[in-house]
Structure formats: C-alpha cells, structure tokens
Amino acid sequence: MSTRVRYAPSPTGLQHIGGIRTALFNWLFAHSTGGKFVLRLEDTDRTRYDPAFEQNLYDTFTWLGIYWDEGPDVKGPFAPYVQSQRNELYQKYANELLDKGQAYRCFCSSQRLEEIRAQREAAKSQETGYDRHCRNIECEESDRRAKSGESFTIRLKIPLNNTDNSAAITRFYDKLLGDIEWKNSDINPDPVLLKSDGFPTYHLANIVDDHLMGITHVLRAQEWLSSTPLHAILYKAFGWEPPVFCHLPMVMGQDGKKLSKRHGAASVDEFRRQGYLPEALINYTALLGCSYEEGKDIYTKDELGKLFSVDKLNKAPAVFDYKKLEWYNSHYIRMKSNKELAALSLPWAIEQGLFGTGKDGGSLTEKEMELYTAAMDLVRERANYLPDIPAKLGYLFSEPPLPQAEEFIPKKSDQKNAYALLHMGKDMIPSFFPDGKAASDEEIENMVKEKAEKESVKLGDLLMPLRVAITGSRVSPPLFASIRLLGETRCLARINSALTILAGD
DSSP, X not given: OOOEEEEOOOSSSOOXXXXXXXXXXXXXXXXXXXXXXXXXXXXXXXXXXXXXXXXXXXXXXXXXXXXXXXXXXXXXXXXXXXXXXXHHHHHHHHHHHHXXXXXXXXXXXXXXXXXXHHHHHHTTOOOOSXXXXXXXXXXXXXXXXXXXXXXXXXXXXXXXXXXXXXXXXXXEEETTTEEEEEEGGGSOXXXXXXXXXXXXXXXXXXXXXHHHTTOOEEEEEGGGGGGHXXXXXXXXXXXXXXXXXXXXXXXXXXTSSBOOGGGSOOBHHHHHHHTOOHHHHHHHHHTTTBOOSTTOOOOOHHHHHHHOOGGGBOSXXXXXXXXHHHHHHHHHHHHSOHHHHHXXXXXXXXXXXXXXXXXXXXXXXXXXXXXXXXXXXXXXXXOSSTTHHXXXXXXXXXXXXXXXXXXXXXXXXXHHHHHHHHHHHHHHGGGGXXXXXXXXXXXXXXXXXXXXXXXXXXXXXXXXXXXXXXXXXXXXXXHHHHHHHHXXXXXXXXXXXXXXXXXXX
C-alpha cells in the first residue's frame, strides 16, 4: 500500500515553527517512502478564519520550497481539499452515526450549557464538559423535535462501560510512543461532531477526511495525543481501519516550555524578516527531534528526503536553539555566489538606504549593482543574517563620516606618527592601480608588507590609519578588497580628508 500523509492546518494564524516542522516531517516521510504528500485546509472554524492566513500558508511553503502532490491549488483525486467545501460529506457521516446509535442529537441551548458551567464553578466541582443530558432521549422523540425545527447538535456517544460493566478503556498504537491506553472517563464527555449551523467540529471532519483521502499515516505534534483516543473511538464507531499514528516530539524553548512567541521569532514570517534563508530553516528544523547520519549536520532537502525515517525520531522534546539556527544561516550565506547573495540581500540594502534615499530596486544604476555584487566577497564570512550584508557596506556607496583624530592613531603611537603613516599609505595608492586597473588583493597586500618592512614599521601600525581613512572605522571588511573596489580617485580623496584631520592641532 502506497504511503499517504497530510499536513492539515487551520488557516487561523500565521505559519510557525511547530507547524512547519510537522509539514516538513510529513513531506520527508512521503519522499523517503515514495508516497504522496497532501495539503488539506481545515477551515471549519469560520469565526477565526482569515484569507490572509491562507495566503500566508501558500507564501510560506513557496519560500521554503516545499510542495504537495495534492491540495487546494493543485487538485487531485480526492478534491476538494478544503473542508468548508465538503460540508455535505460530514453531515452524511454524522447522520450515519446517528442511524448506528453511535451518536445522538443534543437539544441543549448554549444558555443551559453556560448555566451548568457556572453551577459547577460555584460548587467547585471537578466535573467538566457536557453532562450527557440528551444522551438517552428516545429516537422517536429526537426525530420529532428535529423535524419541528428545534435547534440541535450531534454528539458522539463515548462508550462508558465494557460488556462486563467495567470502566471502558480505549487502546491505540503510536509508532513513536508504542501502545497507549486511555480511560474513556478522561475523554471529553460526548463531544459535538456536528454543530447547530451544520458545520462539523475538527474531530469529525478530520476523521472523515483522513479516511476518504486514504491517509495511511498521521504524523502530528504530541499536543494532539489527547485527541487520539476520541479519534480511535470514532474510527471504531464507523467501522474503519485507523491510520498509523505517530505523535512527533514537542519543540521547546531554552526554558523547557513549549516554543511560543515569548521565545522570539515563532512565525516563519518573522524569520524571513530577520534575514534567515529557507535552506537554513529547513536544515535545522529537520533535526528537531530526528537523527540522520552520525557526525553530519548539513543536509540538502533531497538528502533529508532520502534519509528520513520515523524509526529515527526521538521521544524526548527537541530544544529550539537560536544560536544553532544562526550558525546554519551563516553557513548557507557563505555557500551563496556573489550574484545570489546580492539578489537575496538587495531588499534590505534598499530599505537601509544604501544607494541613497528614495531609491528602489528599479532605479539602481548598473554600476551600483555591479559594485554591490562584487562587495559580497567582503562581507560573506562576517554575515549571520541577510540584513548584516548591506549594513557593513555603507562606506562603499557614500562617504563615511571621519572620526576624531585619535581613532587613526595606532597603540603606543601619537598623532604626528599617525599622520606620517597615513601619508606613507597615500603614496602607495597609485601603485595599487597600475595602468588604471586595480591589482589583486594579494598583490596589494604584498606591496603593503614590503613597504612596512622597508620603512621598518609594524604592518598593523601602517594599516590602522589607512583603514580608518578608507572605511571610516577601525573594524571593517577586508581593507585591500575595499581599496580595490573604491578605486584610486575615491581612496585618495578620503585619505586627503583624513590627513587634514590629523594635521590639525
């Protein structure tokens, strides 16, 4: 039997790391077994549904490069893949359970349910959930009241006792956690399957769709484990074979609590805004609760798809480490070509005004883009996030404000000596551009070293005032490459301005 798995989000919020991890593991499992990955939108919660969240779902997975074999936008043999378009199916199957005596109509008003809750709260009762008031209404009376137009919901009959009158227990198998037993008395008492407006609840729609769409394995977060006994009861009530359940390890923050907004950028949108690459997010997220190969950290998406196995999942919760994700991001930044990295970081360069205020990507000159692309070599090794790249390159596109004279002075030196050293640097600049073309960084470095040795000065002392004059800072991208990219005229102009500062009293 071919493997069929699904990601079934509710479009009531932005996509976050927990959901992405669930989708990714399902995608990897489908690819590792030659199966199908299905997207289904569980949009029955119409009060919280927002089309913007649905669009965020598509945008997020397009950015990540994760695609489904069947879904609302690609269709498939079990369409529609949107639950709000499958309402007649849920009504049909809810009525089937009514006919089997596995469910019943509940005519309790919301006012009555609220009164019960308030009474229990006042009495400090431990009881929760529905009191099964309508469970034993005769079928004839139930039919009559329904035909008269009285509003009702349809509730599932949770088995209370076994045939020997012992307390009922629901058993199911989880691929990761093993055999699980659950007392039926601990299950939500007779939950609603079909609401009074004719819309299904999550539990009914989920089970019906998984069955009709031929889902063979359900990989989902462990927070859904408490719902599984109810789902097992529903499968048995319908007489259907349940899929294989596998409840994935939780993703926790460094404080040991479930990952949430308080831990930082929980939504994928926020990670994108901060300048993470999709490859980094996929690589790191795929390792949250799963092992692949000993001693290896870097994987392509295809490699993960070949190596993934539910047998390699960990039972223990995974801890989300932002430092580790940062390491992955900086790694993938280093792997990009100059052209790729320039294109990826360009939106932040424009936002930061690197090319001047009021400019957008369409008004950049060809020369500016060439310089920006060439400058990737200067910052690639020093950038952890995409916004870091233009933030380090401002001095290439506009004149940096020159600091006070003391910033030019090497340790154990003075202003007069700094002036002399910078003048020495100025005299070398023309030699860096023979025949009007820049020498290589290595050639410039060798010339500077030879000059320092000839003049009996420390290389670091010679470079300090030159670096500050050229870049405006003691800490900057590689100096020799900066000189090469700025060109002879701009370098000399900056040095002359700096010499003016050092010549002052």
